[in-house]
Amino acid sequence: MLRGSNDINTTEAVDQMRAEIAIDYRLDPTHFIEHTLESFAEEMNEAGLEIAHQEVRWGETWAEAVPLKSWRQE
Secondary structure, three states: OOOOOOOOOHHHHHHHHHHHOOOOOOOOOOOOOOOOHHHHHHHHHHOOEEEEEEEEEOOEEEEEEEEOHHHHOO
C-alpha cells in the first residue's frame, strides 16, 4: 500500500507503485540504478562530494555537487 504523500516524495511513490504491481520500476531501461534521494546522497558522499543544491524534476534528480571540505584541504 502506498504511503501518504506527506510521507514519501513523488518519485519514490511512483517507484513503490511500480514495484507493487510488478512492472519495471526504472524510468529508462538503460538505467541500472534508480536512486532514492538518500542513496544518491550516500553515493555522492562516498565519491568525496557533498550536495550543494538538489531538486527532483519529472522524476530526475538534478544536483550541484562540490568536493567535501575534508577532501579540498588535501
